[in-house]
Amino acid sequence: MLPRPVFFARPILARAYASPSSPHALLFLDHRKGVIDPGSLSALTAASQLGGQVTGLVVGSNDHVTSVLDKAKSLKGLTSLLHSTSDVYSEPLPETISPLLEKILSGSQYTHVVSTPSSLAKSLLPRVAARLDVPAVSEITSLEHDAASNSTTFTRPIYAGNAIATVRLPSAVPIKFFTVRGTSFDAAPLEEGKEVPIQAVDPVDVSDSPTQHLSTNLAKSDRPDLSVASRVVSGGRPLKNAETFEATLYPLADVLGAAVGASRAAVDAGYADNSLQVGQTGKVVAPELYMAFGISGAIQHLAGMKDSKLIVAVNKDPDAPIFQVADVGLVADLYEVVPQLVEKLKQ
């Protein structure tokens, strides 16, 4: 692929190249009302693996940005922070943030743009990438940057996790966009006493935005967040209705300190909120313990949980595909099993 002239040029340009070829990632630090999205911490770890500088970008209203910066400044792996503050950003929309990112990235030293695959980032990053005429790579599970050729190689699941693709963005792509699957990278820890330089960027005025935010409805939950919980108790179709779903699974989740998940069948039937859906089209989780009750184990569901450390399945059907991946299986009626489990775990 690389033509000869590169070889000719190499001895002369080697020095000149040395600094620009050093990767510099811009990490879109997603947050909700000032609380950093845990996935952003995994994205930071991935960004650090590129082997160069990592600049975090925080966009939001004044209050939110202040509280994010307060924590972010001591994150391990970050080398600097940018922030842009405007009331317009308090309800973030791709249409209003995209121009800001374009401004930051055009003619900049950034070689990569990294983010967690949050719903905001998934809506925003491809928009920005297209405007800069570059492709984007979604939900990578590993990466390797070759500074010499300025190419980055990623692995990512395709076909609902039934195959793993190894793809490379060549040097011809000046800014490489990717999102990071949180379950594949540890969260970057805080470093005591560290404080990185912080710089403000003026917001870009988008007075004629075609899109306006009207309202947000968040499902309330006292339980750990599904995507980062170390234990997950998940239920499927046999749970009959929303009341039964709650009455059956919540006591067990509480005993274990677990988050509650659901199969698509349970979500579609209205037993559980959409935000609890585990699978290809829902959340991808990789907890220490995943307990599946009344879930048959369709490939779309397995795609969302098969990287869990210990999988426990309880199902009446001995031939349910879930048993092929479960470390511990029990063929039984979940209505008999769950109350006994609660009882015996309490002892």
Add this chain to the structure above:
Amino acid sequence: MRPSPSRLLNILVPVKRAVDYAVKIRVNSSQTGVDLNVKHSMNPFDEIAVEEAIRLREKHSPSTISSIQAITIGPPKSIDTLRTALAMGADSAVHVELPESSSSSDAASSSSPEPLGVAKTLKAWIDKQQQKGEGGGGKPVDLVILGKQSIDDDLGQTGQMLAGLLGWGQATYASKIELDVEKKEAKVMREIDGGSEEVRVKLPMIVTTDLRLNEPRYASLPNIMKAKKKPVEKLKPSDLGVDLTPIMETLKVTEPPKRVGGGKVESVDELVEKLKEHGFTAV
């Protein structure tokens, strides 16, 4: 901007032919892709997109929506996917035809166009419709409804990229669409992490569909027959002046690490024991 405020709306629905969601896929022996000699069907999220376009027309009758056009970019067999869209209720279809891969069993995922190329192709088509205008037989697009992701490459980017290229508003992961034809805007409920969000977007705009948006209909036999008579325009990427050569290099495609089940236990007591063995106790 618009020629006349009373102009009826045109909806464009991009669809993709993908390996059927129920197929257990296999990586080919040369590790260049997956075995594509299997059942294909319309990407499930695109079915939802077609369904929504039809429902919007049904809801806003008498026909404030003048046309629903399906478009696909793919090999000759993608015509089947367009026929499905037509049988569901789309009026016409466009096939941007790509050459059949050299060997169908060996067709690597790398040979299918990338979201950026697809978005550029769709933009080129939309621009062309705009230029031709109503009078010239064009269908100036007001609303593009796409699936939120295709279930083969799982990238989930095309809608956002198209919105970016056109500079239009976007509403991704839509679970409810309320179109206000008079005001030329739509209120869209979007699925977001941990809940939902409502936005108002001016037309022309891009919507991508979430699973929750609707339940697609089955095409009836009479409609399948009728679909065979509906017009399908064929053209090549070069006709639109786009290059679909992938930029991303696919080095290989492999099987994911196999997970082996650990067998079954006989009772709840054994189950609890196993849990405790692994350090899981009540908190």
